[in-house]
Amino acid sequence: MNIMLIGARASGKSTLARIIADALWRKFIDMDQVVLAQFAEESISEVWRVHGEPAWRDAEGRVITELLKADEQIIAAGGGAPLVPAVQQAMDAARASGRLKVVYLACDAVELRRRLSTQVGDRPSLTGRPPSEEIEIVLAQRDPIYRMVADVVLDVSRLGERDAADYLIRNHF
Numbered sequence: 679m680n681i682m683l684i685g686a687r688a689s690g691k692s693t694l695a696r697i698i699a700d701a702l703w704r705k706f707i708d709m710d711q712v713v714l715a716q717f718a719e720e721s722i723s724e725v726w727r728v729h730g731e732p733a734w735r736d737a738e739g740r741v742i743t744e745l746l747k748a749d750e751q752i753i754a755a756g757g758g759a760p761l762v763p764a765v766q767q768a769m770d771a772a773r774a775s776g777r778l779k780v781v782y783l784a785c786d787a788v789e790l791r792r793r794l795s796t797q798v799g800d801r802p803s804l805t806g807r808p809p810s811e812e813i814e815i816v817l818a819q820r821d822p823i824y825r826m827v828a829d830v831v832l833d834v835s836r837l838g839e840r841d842a843a844d845y846l847i848r849n850h851f
Contacts, residue, residue, distance in 0.1 A: 679750070679777055679779060680748070680750070680752075680778045680779070681698065681751075681780075682753040682778060682780045682781070683752070683753070684757075684760050684782050684783070684827070684828065685782055685783035685824060685834075686816065686820065687757050687794065687816075688790050689757075689783040689784070689785040689834060690783055690842065691754040691783060692754040694834075694839060694842055695708070695754035698752050698846060699752035702847065702851060704751060707745060709741060709742065709753055709756050709759060710722060710754075710756045712741050713737045713741050713756065716737045716741065717737070735758065738756060738762050739762050739764025740764075742755075742759065742765045742768045743764065743768045746768050757816075757820070760827050761820065761823055773829065779851070780829050781830045781831075781850070782828035782832070784831055784832065784835070785834050786835045787813045788835075790813050794813070
């Protein structure tokens with residue numbers, strides 16, 4: 679079975695996926711990096727600038743379909759991936775066949791803003807505002823979808839990385 683972590687920017691998807699993959703001796707996949715490799719550009723922001731968000735979202739759909747053909751992976755999904763219809767369809771099919779468990783790392787806006795202020799990263803704007811200023815808008819749009827596609831919801835607002843990973847490993851994998 680594959681495990682996919684979803685959630686907002688700075689919720690800890692990549693960090694926790696890496697910790698869990700190491701603990702469970704599974705392959706870690708950072709979906710954003712796999713999608714980025716589909717383009718000649720060197721950063722996500724540059725891909726969005728040159729090709730636009732729709733090209734990125736199309737690539738996410740193709741990549742997740744391929745990724746979910748393999749097994750025993752811990753996948754850190756891009757924050758917007760679960761909103762892409764092709765990604766949702768691939769996730770639904772994998773979940774229905776028992777080959778995927780989806781974990782939503784919920785995190786409140788105050789904590790996300792704090793984390794974003796310390797993690798510069800390659801984060802294109804989703805609303806035309808700086809990433810730290812668009813948190814509430816993006817969460818309001820995405821939270822219901824994240825919850826709809828998740829098998830497990832874990833609030834990581836006040837959890838350290840190791841505690842969150844240990845909890846998920848002990849209780850859900």
